[in-house]
Amino acid sequence: MMPLRTIANRVECEIEIKKSRFVGVVDRAATEADARAVIAAARMSDPAAGHHCSAFIVDSSAGDPLADPKQQRIERSHDDGEPSGTAGMPMLEVLRGHHTTNVVAVVSRYFGGTKLGTGGLARAYGSAVSEALVHARFLTRQRREIMTLELDHAEVGRVESELRRHAVLVLGTSYAARAVLTVSAVDADSTAALVASLTAGRVTPVRSGHMYAEIPD
Known part of the structure; x- marks a missing residue:
């Protein structure tokens, strides 16, 4: 089993699919409260976005260096009004696929006028997180x-x-x-x-x- 990783730096990216913009942010979060603070900050900074979908994985021991993160993990995802399972879960799967812990991802969507369908939404939200992680330094x-x-x-x-x-x-x-x-x-x-x-x-x-x-x- 691969060891768990976190990121050293906040990363952002923007992708466009059929004129809809997806602005992705991935940041460090040592606790669930830290993760929710990052999500709240994204909502405040991008009030014009129609959705602020999120996912995070954190170590519930609140940063205790003696704790095993594989046993203490909390995972959450939220679709924020998108069809169920089309946003938060694909984002969470990307974080899992990179074997991360103590990270939070937020993707803000600006609707471009063309519906993407459930499959298109899932790919878009997952891609926004994947693209952001391309620029991350992993620890x-x-x-x-x-x-x-x-x-x-x-x-x-x-x-x-x-x-x-x-x-x-x-x-x-x-x-x-x-x-x-x-x-x-x-x-x-x-x-x-x-x-x-x-x-x-x-x-x-x-x-x-x-x-x-x-x-x-």
């Missing part, structure tokens, strides 16, 4: 293991430098009788082996949970 939501290491003060700098060189994220360092380094890594086993090598086997990382980081595609 993969990557699961990483959180680990803590207790080190002598004198070796913290060297160990931290080597961990960073091996793509281990350093989340924080605290100092008491010994230094405590908190890190996150994609592969906990290989990181533990690296730490053992760097400390001649004196330090064994303790796993304390997991988090999700957004990594550029």
Whole structure:
């Protein structure tokens, strides 16, 4: 199963089909409230549009980095007066097809005088979202293991430098009788082996949970 992704930037596009204009916006939304705020803003900015159809997928844990978005997902779609199933659901399917989370799409339609039929509407609304996503920068939501290491003060700098060189994220360092380094890594086993090598086997990382980081595609 492909990992879930979000977008790094708000994207917009406009397509025209039989003189009807479809203005699509796709934006980040960490919560359902964020998604509904984007939809409300689109309504206010384009009051002349006949429809403001929408779809969103968000992580119901409200941005908690320890939560698994595949288990916490909320999905919603709205046709806003278009025939049932011809707007919001095709838009949602595009978001699903791109394996996204924490995103909202709004497509505002300006009627051009020619009816498109249910199939034509579904293709138009889905195409507006697809076209907007062409211009998006995607971020993969990557699961990483959180680990803590207790080190002598004198070796913290060297160990931290080597961990960073091996793509281990350093989340924080605290100092008491010994230094405590908190890190996150994609592969906990290989990181533990690296730490053992760097400390001649004196330090064994303790796993304390997991988090999700957004990594550029």
